[in-house]
Amino acid sequence: MPKASDNIKIYRNPNGPVVSTVNRRVLEQDGLTFKDIDGTGTLSPVNDWRNSPAERAAAYVKTLSVKEKIAQLFISDWRMAKYPITGPMADLYKDIEKKTDETGILDEGEFRGKTIFGEQYLPGTSLLLKDWFNRHVILRANATPADLADWMNQADAVCEECEHFIPVAAASNSRNENGELVFGMNDAGGVLATWPGTLGIAAAVKGNNIDLVDKFADTIRREWNACGLRKGYMYMADAVTDPRWQRTYGTFGEDPALISEIMAHIIPRIQGSDHGVTEDGVAVTTKHFPGGGARENGFDPHYAAGQWNVYATPGSLETYHLPPFAAAVKAGTSSIMPYYSKPAAAKSAVQHDLAGNTVEMKPYGFAYNKYFIDTMLRGQMGFDGYINSDTGIAHNMAWGVEMLDVPERIGFAVTNAGVDIISGLFDNEAGMEAYNRGKNGYYETHPLPEGFAKEELTLTDEALDRAVARTLTELFALGMFENPYRDPDEAARIVATPSDWEAAADAHRRSVVLLKNDGTLPLTADKRANKKIYAEAFLKNAKHAADSTAALRKELADTCILVDDPAQADFALLFVSPSSGEYFNATPGYLELDICEDKTVCNVDANGKPMADTHTETTLHGGKRLAEIAASVHANGGKVITNVNITLAWQLGNVEPLCDVLLAGFDTYRSATLDVIFGCFAPTGKLPLTLPRGDAVLAVNADGVCISPNDVPGYDKDRYMPDSLKDENGKAYAYRDAAGNYYEYGFGLEG
Known part of the structure; x- marks a missing residue:
């Protein structure tokens, strides 16, 4: 079937632009070619590409x-x-x-x-x-x-x-x-x-x-x-x-x-x-x-x-x-x-x-x-x-x-x-x-x-x-x-240029941020030899989660010993991709940043103020199972490695304490994250935004005013936070993990 490109006529001007046309009249003058853009049939100021x-x-x-x-x-x-x-x-x-x-x-x-x-x-x-x-x-x-x-x-x-x-x-x-x-x-x-x-x-x-x-x-x-x-x-x-x-x-x-x-x-x-x-x-x-x-x-x-x-x-x-x-x-x-x-x-x-x-x-x-x-x-x-x-x-x-x-x-x-x-x-x-x-x-x-x-x-x-x-x-x-x-x-x-896709793949690997590591990473081939791995993906949508889990297990099948029961696992690889709200529709309350399942939260009125009425929010289907999986793996003496996909500044209080290793990706290819986990690439990424500590630093009072200012980025919010929320280091807003690290802008471990 013919394409429009089959009928294109091309004229090349010395030290000038290429002129291409399907059916537009062209003009010749001084050994140069011009397109009759304005339909006048003359070398008008519009048609003369020598003008600015x-x-x-x-x-x-x-x-x-x-x-x-x-x-x-x-x-x-x-x-x-x-x-x-x-x-x-x-x-x-x-x-x-x-x-x-x-x-x-x-x-x-x-x-x-x-x-x-x-x-x-x-x-x-x-x-x-x-x-x-x-x-x-x-x-x-x-x-x-x-x-x-x-x-x-x-x-x-x-x-x-x-x-x-x-x-x-x-x-x-x-x-x-x-x-x-x-x-x-x-x-x-x-x-x-x-x-x-x-x-x-x-x-x-x-x-x-x-x-x-x-x-x-x-x-x-x-x-x-x-x-x-x-x-x-x-x-x-x-x-x-x-x-x-x-x-x-x-x-x-x-x-x-x-x-x-x-x-x-x-x-x-x-x-x-x-x-x-x-x-x-x-x-x-x-x-x-x-x-x-x-x-x-x-x-x-x-x-x-x-x-x-x-x-x-x-x-x-x-x-x-x-x-x-x-x-x-x-x-x-x-x-x-x-x-x-x-x-x-x-x-x-x-x-x-x-x-x-x-x-x-x-x-x-x-x-x-x-x-x-x-x-x-x-x-x-x-x-x-x-x-x-x-x-x-x-x-x-x-x-x-x-x-x-x-x-x-x-x-x-x-x-x-x-x-x-x-x-x-x-x-x-x-x-x-x-x-x-x-x-x-x-x-x-x-x-x-x-x-x-x-x-x-x-x-x-x-x-x-x-x-x-x-x-x-x-x-x-x-x-x-x-x-x-x-x-x-x-x-x-x-578009098929290999070097461009290779540069993109490199960017995926460099985007991975290592937030927490007890020494488990890098999980090299020798470390996981004869070890059993449980792998699961978590999303807001149950079907998508099941499909993603199947794809994850297929990706690991050739290099890992996989088990279906976390109680048998030496390592659990959990990929957590929460989601909150809808782009074109208002939520009944404030956009939920907690990684949660069936969490009771307040409604808001037409003026954006909190109400006594409540509703439930879920940002991760099966989120409550994370603790069960972690407990089973730890009871077996195993380690839990979790990656969280950061599309919003998620609160990690329901995830980080369960993990021995925690990574963050940003719509990062899973293969790139696995490269970091398995020691094929040393992590270099840094957080581009601060992750809030929890509900306390996002609380909205009866007048609709947030305790942390809406117009100040996370790295500067502590300047305006009440002293009652600050710790011994004068910090209130950023999430602090069990190792004492603050998940604030610019943080990221290297390995």
């Missing part, structure tokens, strides 16, 4: 129609017919009409329905590109490299049929880390070279391996570029300060200095230079400004209880949350994504921006907050890229502007705050309505929302041109107008 990307973009916005420009303001979910959406969101998309073209890759189906982001109408691909003229999509399909490249080629070929050519800008959440696939966070994985989770990368880097970040970023740039993916919603510059934040696992931990160092390395390497994107680079969207870690007791802003960022500690914003974003700006990040939430003035202490000014705490979500975006991010930090909102701000997560209708929210975000792309829905009609209201006298017959000016709520020509020019500038700088096409076979070859 900014110059070409500024010229193009004068050519495009208002309808075409408004379509550039929106980005939303997209899919590939060959790769249906799976997981928790699958039911929402189950009724997509199954019409496809002959390749089975370019989706021509339609979807109408309600998602967490709002009421969706997703047309077929050709309709979206040719009639609607939208060009920004979030590609969530976990496709093969060849299929990704071919899909992008087909989509761009459709775009070439339009009067004005703009290539498809397919954004994606990160795809190069291991872990559970979660819609809206990490939609794809396991296809590209697969590294540990970002917490694991931070654990490895903290062990003096910053060059690992360079290899990671280089791999991403080459693989994504080969597949035609040129825009990444990655990575998070957020510092974890409240440990109950669901998105902890996608961060680089709690230390703003380490996060800043990672930003300084990862962004230029992915984008191709230290001054922005290049023709072989991938544009980076750094998230979530000004830092999502300052959660009020962990509540997530996908639901109403989490709509506030609380800065209860004086100076916390400038000390812990802003520096990584300043580093990202300095590193040239192409785009920044503000968080859903809004600052809570009534619950916050005085904060200062990076210029030393008192921060204005207007209660608007950060994508609507002109002070944070225009004054702080652009004016003080010098950010000159574009602003890409988080998904759903104009509909279900419009915190602080609920009194506005959707067109007004669009106008307020773009014209007033300076947002350049709104994520979540293809709201072209609402965007046009926001534009027309500024010209048709709408507010002469309709009431103006109190506290807002007409000029803030309508989409002006100046704001529209500014937003579109910024995103077009990125596409020109990436070389996507001249050469958007990629070879699917080459994509497959590049």
